[in-house]
Amino acid sequence: MQVKTFAAGVLVAAATVLTACAAPQAATTPLAETSSLAPATTETTPTSTAPPPPPPPPCAVRTGACASLSLRLAWLLKDGAVVYGPVAMEPGDASQPTPVGSFKVAWKDKVHTSSEYGDPMPNSVFFAAGGIAFHAGPLDKPSHGCIHLTDADSEVFFAGLPVGASVEVKA
Numbered sequence: 001m002q003v004k005t006f007a008a009g010v011l012v013a014a015a016t017v018l019t020a021c022a023a024p025q026a027a028t029t030p031l032a033e034t035s036s037l038a039p040a041t042t043e044t045t046p047t048s049t050a051p052p053p054p055p056p057p058p059c060a061v062r063t064g065a066c067a068s069l070s071l072r073l074a075w076l077l078k079d080g081a082v083v084y085g086p087v088a089m090e091p092g093d094a095s096q097p098t099p100v101g102s103f104k105v106a107w108k109d110k111v112h113t114s115s116e117y118g119d120p121m122p123n124s125v126f127f128a129a130g131g132i133a134f135h136a137g138p139l140d141k142p143s144h145g146c147i148h149l150t151d152a153d154s155e156v157f158f159a160g161l162p163v164g165a166s167v168e169v170k171a
Contacts, residue, residue: 054086061102064166065127065134065157067091067147069098074134074147076160084160087153089134093142103127103167108158117144123154127167134161 057075059066067074067089075085091098105127112124114131121135130145134157137148147169149157161167 057082057086058170059168061166061168064105064168065125065161067098067134067167067169069100069169069171074149074153074157076157084156085153087149088139089153090137090139090141090143090148092145096142096145098143098145098147098169099128099130099132100169100171101128103169105161105163105165105167107163108161110158114144119144121146122151123149123158125157125161128169134158134167 055071055073057066057077058068058071059075059077061077062080063078065074065076069091071086072089072091073086074089075087076083105125107126109124109126110122112121112133112135113119114121116131119137121133121137124133124135126133132145132147134147134149134154136151136154137143137146139148139150141148
């Protein structure tokens with residue numbers, strides 16, 4: 001009889017300790033008060049994180065083009081608002097750098113070939129001395145100082161930048 005009493009006392013003590021250590025339970029609603037029952041699931045809903053917003057243009061130009069060499073991005077702006085971009089671009093490398101500064105579009109040529117290198121330069125928008133232009137070109141190979149854009153982006157820059165438009169290139 002003492003063994004049963006001892007065992008019962010141990011069980012009561014263990015239950016008390018477990019109850020005291022357990023995390024507080026949320027209040028539950030009696031089954032009769034629930035309007036519908038949903039089966040418990042172990043599936044997790046994937047959470048989607050929106051991509052970060054694109055960086056704003058770092059240039060002071062309000063209408064024209066902005067290019068950031070460090071970001072390798074370019075924008076078209078009108079009245080201080082971005083109307084196109086940012087778009088990926090590829091500038092020149094250290095041996096043939098793209099000039100930094102404020103410029104004006106000097107001339108344009110839809111189907112141009114470099115007289116110095118013999119390379120095609122479709123949709124050329126010339127803005128700096130030495131034949132520096134926005135034009136279609138590879139984004140994985142540095143230019144000879146120009147700003148390479150994709151074919152589609154170069155068409156938009158060609159159409160959106162008239163002669164005399166402002167261009168700002170930031171380091």
